Amino acid sequence: MDFGSLAKQLEKSSAAKRKSKFDETHSRDNVWIRNDLKKVLKEVCTEKRDKTRIINEALEDYFRKLASELDQ
DSSP: OOHHHHHHHHHHHHHHHSOOOHHHHOOOOOOOOOHHHHHHHHHHOOSTTHHHHHHHHHHHHHHHHHHHHHHO
16 A cells, blocks of 8 residues: 555545635735724624625625626
8 A cells, every 4th residue: 555645645635625714715905994984893893703794795795786787
């Protein structure tokens, strides 16, 4: 038995099953947010990564709307 190739197969198998790390699927960016919106965002964000989720959902909605307008 070739243990070197077995190790490589197991490594590939576990890499395929491994969940992506947050920093592999997300990037940091700095933006300016209006003070009134930031205040509300701070109030509604109670859980870890709420800001990330809300901003990503807002961007998705915006881009869907933009694509819809371009299709018309």
